[in-house]
Amino acid sequence: MSVSHAELREVSKIFPASGGQGDVHALGPIDLNLAKGEFIAIVGPSGCGKSTLLEILAGLALPSGGSISFEGRPVQGEVPYGIGVVFQEDASLPWLTVWDNISFGLLREGTESAEIKRRVDDVIAFMGLGDFARAYPSQLSGGMRQRVCIARTLVLEPRLILLDEPFGALDQQTRLLMGDELLRLWRKTGATILLITHAIDEAVMLADRVAVMSARPGCFIDMVKTDWGTNRDSRVVADPRFGTLTARVWTRLRDESLKSVGRSNRAPAVA
């Protein structure tokens, strides 16, 4: 494996007791190494701590134990420069136009206005938002709004992009197309990407490696390499290996998903 870009060591998260409940052991301990420029996807049953993991890696939440580093420096409760985050929820700012949404972060960082214009225009063209630069988010579809959020992250030229179920609210066709967009921007920027998703097909289609998480407390129970090659796109779904890999991930995940909804795994295979 190439140079380690981000690293989690023995990371765990325990939410302290509240409202008559005992401590909730949400995550870990987890070890994860992100190689520079790789695309990793994390799938797991709902409530397994996937999003918590992302927030800890981003510096948005503190771990209860373990250590996190990004480019050799520890991450502690603040989002380091070079990390971009895209959320599942619509995080576009409704009072700003698409253009102003995308330039939001650059303005905050005090970038020169000519440079802002160049970078925003570039990203808008790349994300296919040219016709909507002066539109407000409310005038766009959910998919387009998520594009705006991705563009806003991209314009800051992050070296590590964390995506928390970014396509979760979109329909299947839009998701496949957005997946292609994501691969395209991954190839163009060379950034390291960590994608949290509950969609197994999405994970297998997009990632170099798919990490499968157990039910709470979330730990990795499998790491599936896809070997699609850099120039892949959504057409890999036609590849016979796609079915095999998806089946492998689901087999590992099925028991965990049943556990997370409080059922045993002894149901008959065929009804």
Next chain:
Amino acid sequence: MNRVTIVRLCVIAGSVLAVEALCRFGVINRLTLLPPSEMATYLLHLLVSGEINQAIVQTFSNVAIAFVLSVVLGFLVGAVIHAIPRLRRACDPFLASYYSVPVFVFYPLFVSLFGLNRWPLIMIGFLFAITAMVIATLNGLDRVPPVLLKLARVHRMSRSAEALRIVLPAASPYLFTGVKLALAYSFIGVLAGEFILSGGGLGYAIAYAYDAFDNRTMYALMLFVLIVVTAINSALFIWEQRLLRRRGRG
């Protein structure tokens, strides 16, 4: 102008004309109601002669002070209550039942506290309006999407930058509702206070004209108050619609 606006204007104009006709043909007694045209002419006369200038200045300056105080303090109090969950839990029942308290009964107390001047009336308007602003502020701050606060942290924004660039704009539609209510309540509080309790201002002038059977003055002043309040509210409404249309909620 769209169809709905035209229909709306026609309904208003039609009603005014109908009242005018009923009064002119004696269906409605002059002691009960004056023809709207006469109200308007007499209002014009009052305005030109300057007779009611002092009352206008007194009432509107009182309303303005009550309004500004209630908006500014209401917002600050709302923000503080929102920031301290324990305080919020303690205050919630008071906020919920606040409007069952008739603030007018405190007028004697305010007179003894502030003296016989404009401040007791301002206090009534202010107390009537502030809670609407507090509640609107709490509502607005509650509805800032948590993902936008995370976004602020991703952009490493300071608390003040987060408040100014994320929280305020996100909460602004709700704050706007509070501002509109505070304005209406300030007017109601001050005018009603003058009507019942004061010796000056437009509310007092209306009550005085009523007691003296001076229908012309009474109706002219009522028309004046109605026009002013409608104009201010319409201006706020148009401004709000423009803001909301951009956000796709208009």
